Amino acid sequence: MMEKRTFLFILNPISGLKKNKKSIEQIIHKEFQAHSTIDYQIQYTQFPGHARQLAREAAAQNVSVVVAVGGDGTMNEVASSLVGTGTVLGIIPRGSGNGYARSLKIPLKAKQAIRVLQYGQVKQVDVGKINEYYFFGVAGVGFDAYIGAQFQAFGLRGPLPYFYIGVREYFRYSYEGFTLKFNGQSLHVNPLLITVANTPQYGMNATIAPQAKVDDGILELCVLNPMSVFKAAMELHHLFDGTIEKVKAYRHFSVKEVEIEREYEKGVFHTDGEPRMGPRVLKISVLPQKIKVLVPGEKLKL
Structure with a gap:
């Protein structure tokens, strides 16, 4: 029997141009409810730095994948808490620029980005550090x-x-x-x-x-x-x-x-x-x- 993977989706309600985040939440439910090998949760950020806190807690609980749903700012917060851990970063790009997702060839369309989460490969990549950030x-x-x-x-x-x-x-x-x-x-x-x-x-x-x-x-x-x-x-x-x-x-x-x-x-x-x-x-x-x-x-x- 295949071991279950656990996902936490962290949504930034103010990133990018599309303010209706309920639509992306519905897409996530539709695409993941049918996967018997995946358990998932969705949480919205409520203040600056909240994504960092949520991701840190998830990594401490050995969540398999934490998904940043937002732009590069949301990605940075989430990823900063995953550096050096066993938890994998996932991305559904919803920001204005999406530079990191574009550089990694992650699709900008939500359903296609979700397919990467479901069937993509894990890649170990470098991290830059500037003073404490x-x-x-x-x-x-x-x-x-x-x-x-x-x-x-x-x-x-x-x-x-x-x-x-x-x-x-x-x-x-x-x-x-x-x-x-x-x-x-x-x-x-x-x-x-x-x-x-x-x-x-x-x-x-x-x-x-x-x-x-x-x-x-x-x-x-x-x-x-x-x-x-x-x-x-x-x-x-x-x-x-x-x-x-x-x-x-x-x-x-x-x-x-x-x-x-x-x-x-x-x-x-x-x-x-x-x-x-x-x-x-x-x-x-x-x-x-x-x-x-x-x-x-x-x-x-x-």
């Missing part, structure tokens, strides 16, 4: 972190508000100086942004590190120098077609550790798009294959 896709400082903070305060979700804020703030942004220490060298930059990538993209197919692999034990340090608005508009397509390396203002370095020191004082950084206030010095490292994730298997037809 984990990240799973990308982290960084500069314009993208600043925009993330503005977007969070804006209230409306989705790509259009994000694009609006990005264009508006491009004219206002004050470039900071940073010193990067990595691979035995020191580099001073005044960039548009610095991204440390474990996976290729931010989300919405915006690919900042096409060379990044989630299981190679390496992070990609990406530096994008300032450009005029006209030049940025001309080069924007490279971000979305995977050819960012053709942009002259772009550089990248493969690292296992990097230290980012701000020129003056503490400021904003982000982990998987979630803005945080951090100290002047950020220490970043990779933790090889420290989390298990359900991804599409070779035989899984979607």
Whole structure:
């Protein structure tokens, strides 16, 4: 007799554009009630950090799979509590960007993502750490972190508000100086942004590190120098077609550790798009294959 697997679905009621979370709950019930080898529960988050708490409790109870139903922020909370445990991370992407799910080839349609949960394969992947925080896709400082903070305060979700804020703030942004220490060298930059990538993209197919692999034990340090608005508009397509390396203002370095020191004082950084206030010095490292994730298997037809 096959041993039962236990699933906990953690739903963020405010992620993404679709506010009716009852529909996804109905899909989960429909797809899982017929599986005699799976026990499952569904819980909604009620406050920031609640997903982290629920996932931590589930891992302590040896739940087989904890599923983040939401965007990259929800995924980060859930996954942060599963690092180094035997509990597997599952994802049903429901956010605005879904960068981590896209990078792992997890379908954006709920029913297809559920098939990955039911019939996919478990893959051990790397985790990034920036001071005391984990990240799973990308982290960084500069314009993208600043925009993330503005977007969070804006209230409306989705790509259009994000694009609006990005264009508006491009004219206002004050470039900071940073010193990067990595691979035995020191580099001073005044960039548009610095991204440390474990996976290729931010989300919405915006690919900042096409060379990044989630299981190679390496992070990609990406530096994008300032450009005029006209030049940025001309080069924007490279971000979305995977050819960012053709942009002259772009550089990248493969690292296992990097230290980012701000020129003056503490400021904003982000982990998987979630803005945080951090100290002047950020220490970043990779933790090889420290989390298990359900991804599409070779035989899984979607």
